[in-house]
Amino acid sequence: MREVFHQSLEEVQSRLVEISELVTVAIDKATKAFGTSDVALAEEVIAGDSVIDEKSVELDELAIEILAMQQPVARDLRIVVAALRTSASLERMGDLAEHIAQLARMRYPERAIPKGFKSTFEQMGKQDVEIARQLTELLRTQDVAIADAIRNADDEVDELHASVFEKVLGAQTAADAAAVVDATLASRYHERFADHAVGVAKKMVYLATGDWIGPGESEH
Amino acid sequence: MREVFHQSLEEVQSRLVEISELVTVAIDKATKAFGTSDVALAEEVIAGDSVIDEKSVELDELAIEILAMQQPVARDLRIVVAALRTSASLERMGDLAEHIAQLARMRYPERAIPKGFKSTFEQMGKQDVEIARQLTELLRTQDVAIADAIRNADDEVDELHASVFEKVLGAQTAADAAAVVDATLASRYHERFADHAVGVAKKMVYLATGDWIGPGESEH
Structure with missing residues (x-):
């Protein structure tokens, strides 16, 4: 039974890694599509999201099957529940990568990326x-040190996010509403996007160390 | 064992109803705080969110305990997993109600609600x-007919959401960036906010009828 459970967990893990890889490709393409107004690339991201959705539903079904057939308890149970949440x-x-791609498509043939915000x-x-790459690596290796790197990168995203509003609100010229x-x-x-990755990383650290950083979100 | 499980489910249900009631109060107050620039009311929503977070974590712990102790299978198992997701x-x-309250607080003493968008x-x-009220009722009564009402109300929110962008982009006068x-x-x-409620309603319908409306989100 223990051996069966171990194999099941490996299957769950490899599927999470697979989905995380698809998400990495999606955010990479979405960023490029948004930056260069590449509508074909945006369409690829939008079409590809249904694959991520399907694989996520399939993973949930597998996790529920494992709960039903193998009835894990204690830490094993928490790993399966964490897999459901990670999924x-x-x-x-x-979805968020898709939304960025949709912005690129919506403004086409104009540039989606507002003037002055390119970099x-x-x-x-x-x-x-x-x-997303680090999250894939964390899911693959369970090396919780990677969680710190994800949190640091999330802090940078938060700073960039704040700088967007400062720039928008501090603009000398009257702003173009669409921009x-x-x-x-x-x-x-x-x-x-970054916030969700931090949430997953927290769960991994919790499972590995029992040290729960805290509920809720890091978002400001 | 069956009786114990039934009692556990009633406990889960009553806690979900309780959290849903808190969320209803939060979105009601957040809407008023945003509409009238009432910073004290905004603070109430912001402070109250930690209670919702705590109750949600406690509910998750109860659900995991039920999985470990009672090892439900089939439909019973799916109900517990659905409770985790609903939580x-x-x-x-x-969180979203809190974000609306934060917008009201951030702009204070100016009005958070942009000119022309009040209604x-x-x-x-x-x-x-x-x-939120209907969702509470759905969680309390398991009456899946309420799910339709939630979907209809969500359609109205989507239309209002689209109208905000039309209005912003179609404005004759140069837009105030902060607005x-x-x-x-x-x-x-x-x-x-509405989209999450639709997601929960879908899960309830699925549990009641086995008729899964589909994965992913209804968001456009």
């Missing part, structure tokens, strides 16, 4: 891609 | 409060 977070991160969104996207809407939403999506 | 959605709805946000808030940011974020928070 939900990854699914949501995929900020490039940095934000770069951090989110790095966070302000796009900057606000894109920045929010990037910030939420 | 996460309610916690998030509380739109009043309607949006009213719909969200109604949705555009606030309108964008507040509208997004209201829309997400």
Whole structure:
């Protein structure tokens, strides 16, 4: 029974890694689509999100099957519950990448990226891609030291998010409303993306050490 | 054992109802705080969110305990897993009410509600409060007919959300950047709030009928 459970967990883990890899590709492409107004690339992200959704539902079904058939308790049970939550977070991160791609598509053929914000969104996207890569690595290796790197990168995303609003509100010239809407939403999506990754990382640390950093979100 | 499980489920249900009631109060107060720039009311919502967070964590612990001690299978297992997810959605709805309150506090003593958007946000808030009330009722009665009412109200919120952007982008006068940011974020928070309620309602219908409306989100 113990051996069966161990194999099941390995299956869960490899599927989480797979979904996290798809999410990494999605946020990478979405950032590029948004930065370069590449509508074909945006379409790829949008079409690809249904694959992430399906794989997430399949993983949930597997986790529920494991609960039913193997009835884990104590730490084993918490690992399976954490997998359910991680699946939900990854699914949501995929949605957020899709939303960024939708912004790029919506404004096409105009540029989605508002004037003066190019480098900020490039940095934000770069951090989110790095966070997604690190999250994949954390899920693969269970090396909780990676959680710190994710939190640090999230702090940078939060700073960039705050800087977007400072820039929008401090602009000398009258703002183009569409640009302000796009900057606000894109920045929010990037910030939420990073926040979900931190949430998953916290759960991994909790499972590994029993040290719960705390409920709720780190968002400001 | 069956009787014990039944009692446990009643406890889970009554706690979900309690959290949903707190979320209803939160979105009601947040809407009023945002509409009238009532910073004291905003502070109440912000302080109250930690209670929602705590109760949500406690409910999760109870659900995990039920899984460990009573090892439910089949539909019983799915009910407990659905409770875990509902708890996460309610916690998030509380966060969104808090974010709306934070917008009111951030702009104080100026008005948070952008000029020309008063009635739109009043309607949006009213719909969200109604949705939260209906969700509480759905959790209390398990009457799946209420799920339709929630979906209809969510459609209205989506329309109001779209109208905010139309109004912002179609404005004749140069937009005040702060007003555009606030309108964008507040509208997004209201829309997400309703969306989470629809997600919970879908799970309830699924549990009651086995008829899964589909994964992912209804958001556009």
